Structures are given as C-alpha cells and as structure tokens.
Amino acid sequence: MKNIIAVLAISSLLAVSACKKTENNNTVSGNTEAVEAERFTVDSVKINDSIKINDSLSVKYSSRMLVFPTLKDKTLLDSIYFTEKNISDFSKNGLRNYLQKSKNEYFNQIRKDSKDWGSDLTFAQEWYEDRGMNIKSNSNDYLHIEYVWGSYSGGAHDNYGFSERVFDLKNKKRVVLKDITAMPVNKLEALLMKNINRINSGTTDNKGEVNNSEMLLVDKIPATENFYFDNKNLYFHYSPYEIAAFAAGDITIPVSWGDLKGTLNPEFMKRMKIN
Incomplete structure (x- = not known):
C-alpha cells in the first residue's frame, strides 16, 4: 500500500510540473508573438478616380500613401506625412479617408474654377494630379522615403518633383x-x-x-x-x-x-x- 501511495504522489508531482512547464511555454510564446507584432511593417493605401468636367476637360486624381502600423510616435509620423495637412488618424482607414477627402477637394476646386474659364478650352485636355510615397531603403534603422508628385493643368507641359527624406527610426526623428x-x-x-x-x-x-x-x-x-x-x-x-x-x-x-x-x-x- 505504501508503494502505491508513493507512486501516486510522484505521478501527481509530475503532472503539476508538466502543467507549469506548459504554462511557461505558453507565456514565452505569447511574448514572442508580441515582439513579432512590434517589428517594423509597412502597408499602403491608394486611390484612383477621374471625372469629366465638360466636353473639353477630364480630370484624373491618383495618390498612394504608405502606412506604418508599428510607428506610434506622433512627432515622427507628422514628419513622415509632412506633405499633407491636418492628419490626425495615421491608421490605414484614417489615411484612406484623408485621401478620399483630398480627392473630393481637388475635383470640387476644378469644377468651381472651370465655371470661369471652361469655355475657353479649344481642344480636349486631360488634367491630373498624382502623388506617391516610395520606400527607397531601410538599413541600419535609417528609413529613406522618396515623395513624388506630378500634375498638369494646362500649358506647354506637365510638372513634377521629388522630395527625399531619411528618418532615424532608432531616435524617432528626421535626419538633417x-x-x-x-x-x-x-x-x-x-x-x-x-x-x-x-x-x-x-x-x-x-x-x-x-x-x-x-x-x-x-x-x-x-x-x-x-x-x-x-x-x-x-x-x-x-x-x-x-x-x-x-x-x-x-x-x-x-x-x-x-x-x-x-x-x-x-x-x-x-x-x-x-x-
């Protein structure tokens, strides 16, 4: 009988030890998943649309914006989105809504302005506004983003330009x-x-x-x-x-x-x- 009691006691001890080991493994796994979730990630939102103002003018709007789900520092994010105005929501949905608003403002402004000069156009034209953000490199905690823009609103040729910015992800600031x-x-x-x-x-x-x-x-x-x-x-x-x-x-x-x-x-x- 004593031997049976001893065996049961050892079995119970092993079972408790196994449970604790499983709990510890789960805890470590949970921490690993948390670390994985905080790794630097990049997403993007894009919008393309066009309208016809009148028989002589059509207008196209296109914009692509990068999204950084793991960046939380507002000062850093404000610097990353320096080309835009009054962004308060840096989530994917927030930036998509911002682009939609920007597109509507652009179309409405062209509609309004065309009332004064729309009849002066002598041939069919397609005006546009196109903006984008591209990651050129991400090395040694230095993130290089190139901002590009192009537009045409009549005249001899379209216009375009570039802005280059490098961000220090380690110190959460723009590099100067x-x-x-x-x-x-x-x-x-x-x-x-x-x-x-x-x-x-x-x-x-x-x-x-x-x-x-x-x-x-x-x-x-x-x-x-x-x-x-x-x-x-x-x-x-x-x-x-x-x-x-x-x-x-x-x-x-x-x-x-x-x-x-x-x-x-x-x-x-x-x-x-x-x-």
Missing part, C-alpha cells in the same frame, strides 16, 4: 545634415558645384569633357535638406527648375564619404559602417 557632417555650407556647396560635372548627362564642352554646370540657372548649388545616402555617397536631389531648366530634368549630385572625411559625425559613421 548636421546629423551627418559638420562641413561648412560654403564648402559643401563648392563640392556640389564640382561634382555636378561628374554626372554623365550628355552636356559637354568644346573639348568633349562633361560640363553640366553650363545648364545651371543658379550661381551656386544650395546644400538643401533634400538628400539621402547609401554606403558610398551622400546624394542631393533637385527637381526641375530648382537649379536648372525643365529640359535638364531632375538632377542628383553625389558627394562621397571621402569628400566629407574628417567632418562626419562619429555616431553616424559607426551606424553606417563607414571607415
């Missing part, structure tokens, strides 16, 4: 030039003027050497905050008309890390693994 380099602005602008002639655009001088500086509309190229970077260079992106004529298109000028040697932020160098 002083986070990268301490080089004085005038020296950086001198590098930009020199490096524009490293871009092969087809513009050459009478010796056959690249001479892109001849097509500039400015005396000096500004070191703007419209930049991005990779493991080789810092790049400054300029939209049409910003520094050159529309025919030149958009221009991207590289500045190598070697050009900036001795002025780079040590923390930035460490994260980007720049030697």
Whole structure:
C-alpha cells in the first residue's frame, strides 16, 4: 500500500510540473508573438478616380500613401506625412479617408474654377494630379522615403518633383545634415558645384569633357535638406527648375564619404559602417 501511495504522489508531482512547464511555454510564446507584432511593417493605401468636367476637360486624381502600423510616435509620423495637412488618424482607414477627402477637394476646386474659364478650352485636355510615397531603403534603422508628385493643368507641359527624406527610426526623428557632417555650407556647396560635372548627362564642352554646370540657372548649388545616402555617397536631389531648366530634368549630385572625411559625425559613421 505504501508503494502505491508513493507512486501516486510522484505521478501527481509530475503532472503539476508538466502543467507549469506548459504554462511557461505558453507565456514565452505569447511574448514572442508580441515582439513579432512590434517589428517594423509597412502597408499602403491608394486611390484612383477621374471625372469629366465638360466636353473639353477630364480630370484624373491618383495618390498612394504608405502606412506604418508599428510607428506610434506622433512627432515622427507628422514628419513622415509632412506633405499633407491636418492628419490626425495615421491608421490605414484614417489615411484612406484623408485621401478620399483630398480627392473630393481637388475635383470640387476644378469644377468651381472651370465655371470661369471652361469655355475657353479649344481642344480636349486631360488634367491630373498624382502623388506617391516610395520606400527607397531601410538599413541600419535609417528609413529613406522618396515623395513624388506630378500634375498638369494646362500649358506647354506637365510638372513634377521629388522630395527625399531619411528618418532615424532608432531616435524617432528626421535626419538633417548636421546629423551627418559638420562641413561648412560654403564648402559643401563648392563640392556640389564640382561634382555636378561628374554626372554623365550628355552636356559637354568644346573639348568633349562633361560640363553640366553650363545648364545651371543658379550661381551656386544650395546644400538643401533634400538628400539621402547609401554606403558610398551622400546624394542631393533637385527637381526641375530648382537649379536648372525643365529640359535638364531632375538632377542628383553625389558627394562621397571621402569628400566629407574628417567632418562626419562619429555616431553616424559607426551606424553606417563607414571607415
């Protein structure tokens, strides 16, 4: 009888131990799922629509916006959606509703304006507004987003442009030039003027050497905050008309890390693994 009681006692102890082990495993699994849920994720919303204003004019609206479900910092999100106005709901549904509202405002404005000049159109035209956000890279907790826009509302040609922004996901802020380099602005602008002639655009001088500086509309190229970077260079992106004529298109000028040697932020160098 004593042996039977001992066996039952051991069996009960093993059963309790197994239950606790299962509970612990479930707890660990739950934590793992929570960690997985907080990993950086990206979604998007898009809207396309068109209307016909009259026999001579049709209008198209298109917009694509990225959604970041795991980003919660409002200051960071405000900076990411800097091209928009008064966004308070950064969820997928909230951004979809915002795009719908923007589309309606655009169509209503064209309807209103066309009452004054609609009869002046002498041939059929299609006007449009197109905006988008694209992730160009996400490395070392630096998120690079390119914002693009294009539009046509009559005239000789349409218009388009780019904005580049890099966000420091680790410190929840937009990256600015002083986070990268301490080089004085005038020296950086001198590098930009020199490096524009490293871009092969087809513009050459009478010796056959690249001479892109001849097509500039400015005396000096500004070191703007419209930049991005990779493991080789810092790049400054300029939209049409910003520094050159529309025919030149958009221009991207590289500045190598070697050009900036001795002025780079040590923390930035460490994260980007720049030697």
